[in-house]
Amino acid sequence: MLFTTGSDEKKGTRPAPLIGRRVCLRALRRGDLVHLRKWLEDAEIRGLIGEVSSMSKEDSERFLEKVRGDAKRAWFMVVVKEDNRVIGEAGLLRMDRAWRTTDISVIVWEREEWDKGYGTEAVLLLLDHAFRHLGFHRAAVGVVGFNERALRFWTKIGFRKEGVQRDGYYYDGKYHGFVLMSILDDEFRELHGGNSS
Numbered sequence: 001m002l003f004t005t006g007s008d009e010k011k012g013t014r015p016a017p018l019i020g021r022r023v024c025l026r027a028l029r030r031g032d033l034v035h036l037r038k039w040l041e042d043a044e045i046r047g048l049i050g051e052v053s054s055m056s057k058e059d060s061e062r063f064l065e066k067v068r069g070d071a072k073r074a075w076f077m078v079v080v081k082e083d084n085r086v087i088g089e090a091g092l093l094r095m096d097r098a099w100r101t102t103d104i105s106v107i108v109w110e111r112e113e114w115d116k117g118y119g120t121e122a123v124l125l126l127l128d129h130a131f132r133h134l135g136f137h138r139a140a141v142g143v144v145g146f147n148e149r150a151l152r153f154w155t156k157i158g159f160r161k162e163g164v165q166r167d168g169y170y171y172d173g174k175y176h177g178f179v180l181m182s183i184l185d186d187e188f189r190e191l192h193g194g195n196s197s
């Protein structure tokens, strides 16, 4: 199916939920601001994802409205289905329908939820959505060069390294490389069968 999403998604407001075996990706709600504000206090994770500054209450409210109104973004909260626990955020951004390319992101903000397979499930849901439902051909991610966990994670999913932006990221008084990675729709289908479950 090629770019025949619901009208809500076209407006960039409320993407329909993506439901996996253990996690569900659902659209952001106003009530999520409390999570976003708490998470953005975590300077170490912010450094790992390239988000150098924290957010004030007003910033986070503006972010929520921006995300909801951005037609080039399909942004979700990552929720563990078992008990509705909100553990992070994930989505497609900078979606370029003409070029059939999109960027992708996942952040499991709650550290105690790392290494349980939730990030993998969230990304597979997003890639299936991007390639099978939205008709994109390519999904790309930029990874902070010292974020070893993320580099391993994306490689394991099947992303390939395209190159490094030399000194592309300035953090904590130093320059770091910024790694560009991508996966194409046929590579995804070959590795994962085009299905997240």
Ligand SMILES: CC(C)(COP(=O)(O)OP(=O)(O)OC[C@H]1O[C@@H](n2cnc3c(N)ncnc32)[C@H](O)[C@@H]1OP(=O)(O)O)[C@@H](O)C(=O)NCCC(=O)NCCS
Pocket (backbone or CB within 6 Å): 045, 048, 049, 106, 107, 108, 109, 113, 114, 115, 116, 117, 118, 119, 120, 121, 141, 142, 143, 144, 147, 149, 150, 152, 153, 156
């Ligand atoms: C990087 C990140 C997205 C990975 O998500 P995650 O949920 O921790 O990763 P997963 O559990 O899916 O996969 C990681 C490991 O868990 C293992 N795993 C997968 N399914 C599992 C399961 N059901 N139970 C236990 N472990 C599992 C995987 O084998 C993998 O191990 P390995 O790659 O070392 O072999 C997450 O740690 C994170 O958000 N970190 C901080 C922010 C960040 O760096 N985001 C990425 C920006 S580019």
